[in-house]
Amino acid sequence: MPVINRLADLQPEMQGWRRDFHQHPELRFEEARTAAQVAKLLASWGIEVHAGIAKTGVVGVLRNGDSGRSIGLRADMDALPMEEATGLPYASRNPGRMHACGHDGHTAMLLGAARYLAETRNFDGTVHFIFQPGEEGGAGAKVMMDEGLFGRFPCDAVYGLHNDPTLPLGECDIRDDVMMAAADRFHVTVRGAGGHAARPHGGIDPIVVGAQIVTALQTIVARRVDPLESAVISVTQFHSGTAENVIPDEAMLLGTVRTLAPAVQDLVEATMRRVVETTAAAHDAVAEFTYRRGYPPTINHADQARRAARAAETVLGAGRIHRDKPPVMGGEDFAFMLLERPGAYLKLGQAQGAKGAANVHTVQYDFNDDLLPVGASFFATLVEQEMPRG
Structure with missing residues (x-):
């Protein structure tokens, strides 16, 4: 050399x-x-x-x-x-x-x-x-x-x-x-209604809602982004609960999004927000979605x-x-x-x-x-x- x-x-x-x-x-x-x-x-x-x-x-x-x-x-x-x-x-x-x-x-x-x-x-x-x-x-x-x-x-x-x-x-x-790629981050707070784990029908379980959101987010790249484009959505943290027999009031999801094109970045952010909010609403929960754009x-x-x-x-x-x-x-x-x-x-x-x-x-x-x-x-x-x- x-x-x-x-x-x-x-x-x-x-x-x-x-x-x-x-x-x-x-x-x-x-x-x-x-x-x-x-x-x-x-x-x-x-x-x-x-x-x-x-x-x-x-x-x-x-x-x-x-x-x-x-x-x-x-x-x-x-x-x-x-x-x-x-x-x-x-x-x-x-x-x-x-x-x-x-x-x-x-x-x-x-x-x-x-x-x-x-x-x-x-x-x-x-x-x-x-x-x-x-x-x-x-x-x-x-x-x-x-x-x-x-x-x-x-x-x-x-x-x-x-x-x-x-x-x-x-x-x-x-x-x-x-x-x-662009490197963005997101934070989701799911608010349900806690209660006794033996009586889940008496509340709204944010863990179940959060799990549905995790699964739904994975469909965005698979079904909404052009296969010839590139995007990655990774949920890297899921926090909720303090005891085995208690359904908590809240669950938090955090993660990162990577995209190569600004148009794809816009599409992913908008679709994520809609998926998070509507999935929570379908279970009578409320979800707050924060998306922070990081490095371009x-x-x-x-x-x-x-x-x-x-x-x-x-x-x-x-x-x-x-x-x-x-x-x-x-x-x-x-x-x-x-x-x-x-x-x-x-x-x-x-x-x-x-x-x-x-x-x-x-x-x-x-x-x-x-x-x-x-x-x-x-x-x-x-x-x-x-x-x-x-």
Whole structure:
């Protein structure tokens, strides 16, 4: 793999940063230690540092030449509320917190690229290194933008990436359009009439009503969404009752919805509301339905996707860039940045046999450190490609 020689040499140092972040995972908007380490390293390389954006976000600014061009490179920093079970010597020291999505690796890769670019300055323009908090459910990208990210740090284009345990190390996935799904959430409260479990006819059982709603919701994708479109409705929580012999007054259902197209998103939300309310009414119960739109679909701009693919091919070699893999139903808040600026998001494979193959958001996951110089080389190559000297 023709990674940049200097970044190959920096691999042990990047691994040290990454494993330090891994040992000290921090949840969304609590990434104080991580942000401080990032800011310290950037400053030590002569990069201008701006901290405290979206509470714990950091932006490093590196200027060279006078072309007026600019580019944004983004890495996420936050961990997940999970208990690590890898047994690794550098496993999480923070109970109930774990870097189970590889954001520790994304941060280390961008730091490696920043160090290399600060040393070589083989570009003409301004690079904004965006270290973002709160990707895991906090919409940290949007919070940074709401606090003036692109006004303070103008970017002609912005790029982000993610590790992918389903792809072999040395391969890349990038599309010209939709990469990832919209990620929405819903909450249903079913109100019935409680009573003695031996006399169910004397009340309205919200558990039975809730069970009917769960089943009915599954017909929406099967029978209302075009089979050529994509949608997922998952009821992930069902809470009700406190005793075996008591019919409760209420039941709560919570879950998530994933869609790729805005029209499908609208259809699913409207149909879910109707199904929930009418199913409850058919049993003389009342249901309150709340639908919260979260991250929009992650949609690459075609020109920037082609540019990112060209830089990835420079690093990985011909024939290793997948341009037509289907999108996935996971969500990503980099989508907000792509609504405001041209850009692209790609996935870099990290699987080497069993190494790096555990899926993200599992207690066995670990970032593959062999990917560090690859990702850093992609970022650096992209800057040199897009803002060449001379």
